[in-house]
Amino acid sequence: MSHGMRDSTVEWATQVTEAELQTSLPRRWAHTQGVASRAAEIGSALGKDSYLLVSAATLHDIGYAPRLAVTGFHPLDGARFLRDEHGADKRLVRLVANHSFALLEAEERGLRDELAAEFPLLEQPLLVDALVYCDITTTPDGNRTTAQDRVAEIVSRYGNDSVVGRFIRRAAPEIFASVERVEAALAAQPR
Incomplete structure (x- = not known):
């Protein structure tokens, strides 16, 4: 993929997410901008896939947009929107669908099989x-x-006994391990 196409993918992701979140969910839009900024900072660790990280970071919470919330599970709703309405890159859609251990939350919601069948986990661990x-x-x-x-x-914010509370407590060890792996990869980058 050419450098220009990568830049246009990030630009497209920003436009789509801004249109869906900026007015309806301004705090979610602020979070998304912060996540995308963080992705742009660390993207060099991924080389040619840095644009994919920034695009996925920009789109990861798009499923919270009120008009897109069909199942109420934002990774699945967002991925379906990107696939069905935009024909987005399959790797990008799979990243959005599975961000931050979404399969574990999907299990809490009775949607694990549906998520796994439609959007298999991307086999690019970093x-x-x-x-x-x-x-x-x-x-x-x-x-x-x-x-x-x-x-x-x-x-x-969600409470210990909520679906999200149960999920995040269960996913915490995996989340912390992911963060440690990324921090190790970033520390190993030449300065």
Whole structure:
């Protein structure tokens, strides 16, 4: 893929997400901008796939948009929207569908088989981990945070016994391991 096409994919992702979230969910839009910014900062660790990380980071929460919330599970709703309305790149759609251990939350919601069948997990572990890292180290307002503080914030916001609370507590060890792998990869980058 040419450099221009990569840039246009990121630009397209930004336009689509802004149109869906900026007015209806301004705080979610702020979070998304922070996640995308974080992805742009660490993208060099992924080489030619850096544009894919930034695009997925930009689109990861698009399924929260009120008009797209069909199942109420934003990774699935967002991925279906990107696939069905935009014919988006399959790897990009699979990243959005599976961001931040979505399969575990899908299981809590009774949607695991549906998510796994429609959008299999992408077999690019560093790319998947990098998206987790960008999402989980960004606050709801788009600022930086630690993974531990972000998990605590999510539990606090949703409650221990909610679907999201149960999911995030269950996923926390995996999330922390992803963050550690990305931090190790970033530390190994030449300066």
